[in-house]
Structure formats: structure tokens, C-alpha cells
Amino acid sequence: MAIESRNPFNNKVVKSFEEENENQILDKIELAESTYRYWRTTNFNHRKELILKAAALLRERKEHYASLMTVEMGKAKREAIAEVEKCALACEYYGENAEKFLSNKKLEVPEGEAYVAHDPIGIVLAIMPWNFPFWQVFRFLAPNLMAGNVGLLKHASNVPQCALAIQEVLIDAGFPKGCFQTLLISSSKINTILDDHRVKAATLTGSEGAGSKVAERAGKNLKKTVLELGGSDPFIVLKDADIEKAAKTGAKARMINNGQSCIAAKRFILEESISDEFLNIFKSEFEKIKIGDPSDDNFDYGSMAREDLAAELEEQVQKSVEKGAKILIGGKRNKAFFEPTILTDVKPGMPAYEQELFGPVAIVLIAKDEEQAIKLANDSRFGLGGSLWSKDIEKAKKLVREVESGAIYINKLMASHPAVPFGGVKMSGYGRELSEMGIKEFINQKTVWID
Numbered sequence: 001m002a003i004e005s006r007n008p009f010n011n012k013v014v015k016s017f018e019e020e021n022e023n024q025i026l027d028k029i030e031l032a033e034s035t036y037r038y039w040r041t042t043n044f045n046h047r048k049e050l051i052l053k054a055a056a057l058l059r060e061r062k063e064h065y066a067s068l069m070t071v072e073m074g075k076a077k078r079e080a081i082a083e084v085e086k087c088a089l090a091c092e093y094y095g096e097n098a099e100k101f102l103s104n105k106k107l108e109v110p111e112g113e114a115y116v117a118h119d120p121i122g123i124v125l126a127i128m129p130w131n132f133p134f135w136q137v138f139r140f141l142a143p144n145l146m147a148g149n150v151g152l153l154k155h156a157s158n159v160p161q162c163a164l165a166i167q168e169v170l171i172d173a174g175f176p177k178g179c180f181q182t183l184l185i186s187s188s189k190i191n192t193i194l195d196d197h198r199v200k201a202a203t204l205t206g207s208e209g210a211g212s213k214v215a216e217r218a219g220k221n222l223k224k225t226v227l228e229l230g231g232s233d234p235f236i237v238l239k240d241a242d243i244e245k246a247a248k249t250g251a252k253a254r255m256i257n258n259g260q261s262c263i264a265a266k267r268f269i270l271e272e273s274i275s276d277e278f279l280n281i282f283k284s285e286f287e288k289i290k291i292g293d294p295s296d297d298n299f300d301y302g303s304m305a306r307e308d309l310a311a312e313l314e315e316q317v318q319k320s321v322e323k324g325a326k327i328l329i330g331g332k333r334n335k336a337f338f339e340p341t342i343l344t345d346v347k348p349g350m351p352a353y354e355q356e357l358f359g360p361v362a363i364v365l366i367a368k369d370e371e372q373a374i375k376l377a378n379d380s381r382f383g384l385g386g387s388l389w390s391k392d393i394e395k396a397k398k399l400v401r402e403v404e405s406g407a408i409y410i411n412k413l414m415a416s417h418p419a420v421p422f423g424g425v426k427m428s429g430y431g432r433e434l435s436e437m438g439i440k441e442f443i444n445q446k447t448v449w450i451d
Helices: 022-039 044-060 062-073 077-101 137-147 162-175 187-195 208-220 245-259 272-287 307-322 369-380 393-400 435-439
Strands: 002-007 012-018 105-107 112-120 123-127 150-154 180-182 199-205 224-228 232-237 265-271 326-327 339-343 361-367 388-391 445-450
Touching: 002 062, 002 162, 022 123, 022 150, 022 180, 022 187, 044 062, 044 077, 044 162, 062 077, 062 162, 062 187, 062 369, 077 137, 077 435, 123 137, 123 187, 123 265, 137 150, 137 162, 137 435, 150 187, 150 265, 150 326, 162 180, 187 199, 187 208, 199 208, 208 224, 208 232, 232 245, 245 265, 245 272, 245 361, 245 388, 265 272, 265 369, 272 326, 272 339, 272 361, 307 326, 307 339, 388 393
Parallel strands: 123 150, 123 199, 150 180, 199 224, 232 265, 232 388, 265 361, 339 361
Antiparallel strands: 002 012, 105 112, 112 445, 326 339
16 A cells, blocks of 8 residues: 655645555564663763754754645645744753653652652654644654653654654654654554554544544553544633734634644634624634645645545535524635635534534634633533633633633633643543653653662
8 A cells, every 4th residue: 555645735646655564563663672772771961962953953954844744734834834943842842851850759758768760661652643744743752752762653644754754853863763763554553553562652643533443452452542632622702802812813723724723723602792893803814814825925824634624624514504504704615725714603413513623614602601601612522722811810710710621721822832731631632742741641650669
């Protein structure tokens, strides 16, 4: 089976790769295991030197790596460059902080001395998506390599050049080849890797279905997993908010990566008294968006990552309209291109209400008061991120504690950052990436007690 790199802007195959066979996979696992036995003994200064070199190479080559993202999954050039910069930031963050995060933690005990030591566990399998083809991987690899683990990457099949480029960065930075290896394989071979006793854990960012299958197989083998799955993030605007700022930020929050982001704002929950004012500004922001060639800075966004994804989004919108939803703007598809769209009059039972819409479609829900706004926010099987807008910060601090999500920002666009934990609840997954919490997910937190 061939793994293709296909440009969604013109649907042309850019490059094709032969899928690796089982013997090649086993060879890479063996190399990872032998490298781990050495890598776990290295000191933080050595690891820091290499990860900071990787950061420097990312910045030096950002135009090239950004172009790979644009070609393989249609990411707008400016966003692709920003993504490479963010990966460099993650490398620097863990280069500077890993030793502190993993230092011995003293315990208060009735006698003697006790502490928690933090030891690496070995090979971690990363199963990553196409929507942020560099960032999703670096937010896994930077903390894990600094912790003394090694990684195997099964990337999305439509971004093989990005996967190989990430491996290239690390090798050129001086990491041993077995510290991080890309596997050019289909999803059907994941179980083989999870069943191998040398692979100790897995992290996945992807769909509910994929996460459930990986968790089931890993659970059968008693291996830890971290899952970051779908999201339908609420963007709650209360009547005492700065409406103009909320509406303009909301348009950006929905259109990040052309709407193809788990933590993009998706459900805009507005208090009734300010809904018209918000929607007038919100709609005008959507009208300004220019769709075209993603490599051309004159356009804001290009196509979606694949034509089948755009067709699926179109079906969700059409079925919602058939059930009574109204299109305020947009709604049309041309191959992999989908117009920025706002749906109003969305009600329970519609795909737009029940499902994640992974593309440039905003869903508007009207709440009569704050209490109903929180109920609407929580009326979802997802719980990844969200934001709440109000000038009354003390009230906002109380209300966000009632929202069922892994993160919620007040008067701020929801986005990940190396310094803050990232992850969800409910069907959005479990575990945390980034920050001190993220580096400790795949660590043996070993208790030591001395008489």
C-alpha cells in the first residue's frame, strides 16, 4: 500500500511512499529499545543542548517546513510558519524546565527521609493527526525526550513528508537515530506495536473512534494512554461582555486552521439581549475572510485538508438545515473548499448540535440568562476547551468552574501553550499534555524511603 502526499489545493499527488512492513517495524522497535537503554542514562544538560539545537533548526528552516504543511494539508502559510515557531518554543520550554520538573520531590514522613524520584519508562508510541502536523508531534516529543523516553511516531497518512521532516530535525540536531523514529504505516499495524512488550505507553490525538480502539488495545496490554480527542468548544458571551472584542476574537477563534482544530471555538452561546449586536459584528468579520491559494499571503485560508472531509461537513450542515437550522452566511462547498459559515436556530437533534463540526462552520445558540448559557455549554458529550466573556471577572471565575471542560479561558482566545496543561474530559479524552503535568504522564513516579 502506498502512502500519498496529496496537495488538497489542486488534488495532485506530490510524493508517494511505500508502507513499511512488519520486519521494518520490528527493526525500528529494536533500535528504539537499544537507544533507550543509553538515552535514559544521559544527563539533562546533554539533552538540553540537543533540544535547543532542534529549536534553532526549526526557526532556521521554518519557511521550508511551513511549505510542507501548506502542500500536504492546505494550511495557510502564515499559520504554518507560526506553527513551526511554536514547536521551537516547546523545545526551549522543556529544555529550560525539564530538570526542575523532574527533580526529586521531598515527602513529609514520620521518620527517615522520603522522596519521589522521576524515572523514564521507555518507548512511547505517538499516533498523531494531520491538522497540526508539526505542533501535535513536538508537544509530545519535547517533554518525552527531555524525560529520557524515546518515541515512535505513527503520523496521519496524508502528511508523510511532515513526519519525516520532524525526524530529520532531531537527527540533524544530534539526537541518536533511535530516539525518535517515524513509521510510515497504516492504522492497521498499530496493534502490532501496542502488543510489543518493549513499547510501554501510547498517546493519541484524533477521533473518538480511533481513541477508543487504541485505549482498548493498550488496556488489554496494561499500558498507559493519553487521549486528546474531539471537541465542540463553547464560546460563552454574557450580556456584560465587551461585545465587539468578543465577536472579533470569536471569528478568529472559529477560523483557526480553517476551522480544523479540536479547540477552535465551535458553539457560540450568546445571552439573548446582546445576540443581535454580537451577530452583526461576527458576520461582518466572516465576510472579510478571503479564501484561495494557502501559499499566497493575499488569502486568509485555503481548502480543507481533504475533499472527503469537506463533503462530510457539507452533509452535516445540510442535514441541520433540513431540521430547521438557518444559514446566516456561507454554506457552500466547491471540492475541498468550504465557505466560512454561520448557522443559527440550531436545536437538539441536529448534527450541528450533537456532533463536532470540523471545519469553518460556527454554531449559534441563544441563552435567556447565565444559568441557561452554562447548561447549553455542558449539553455536549465533549469537554475539551472553551472561553467565557464578561467584564465581571469575579463572577466569571465562579461560572467557569461550572463548565465541564479540560480548560476554559476568560476574555481570551482558547489556544494551547507549553506552559499550561492541555487535555479534556468526557468524550474529549483524558490525561494532560504540556506544562509540568504533561512531562509526568509517561514517567515512573518512584517512591524512595530511607530509614
